[in-house]
Amino acid sequence: MEGDVYSSEHIELAAKARVVGNVYYHLIEMVTGSEVNGSLCHRTPAELKHKQLDVQQSSIQPEIEAVVVEAAKVSN
DSSP states (O other): SSSSSEEEEEEEEEETEEEEEEEEEEEEEOOOOOOSSSSSEEEEEHHHHHHHHHHHHOOOSSSSHHOOOHHHHOOO
């Protein structure tokens, strides 16, 4: 997946997950083999919920967590 990822609760990157961008998270689990080409940025749930509201208002789907996990399953 290309682009920044925001998760206000829990995000899990599967073994073949590849993110090109920053990951903003409260709780992250990375399985051996997953890859992030960007920064890992810890945030409080309140900070991330605020960002989720911004994403919803800009008409982008807020289900980023599911997209990352599904992208990992599909891409490799």
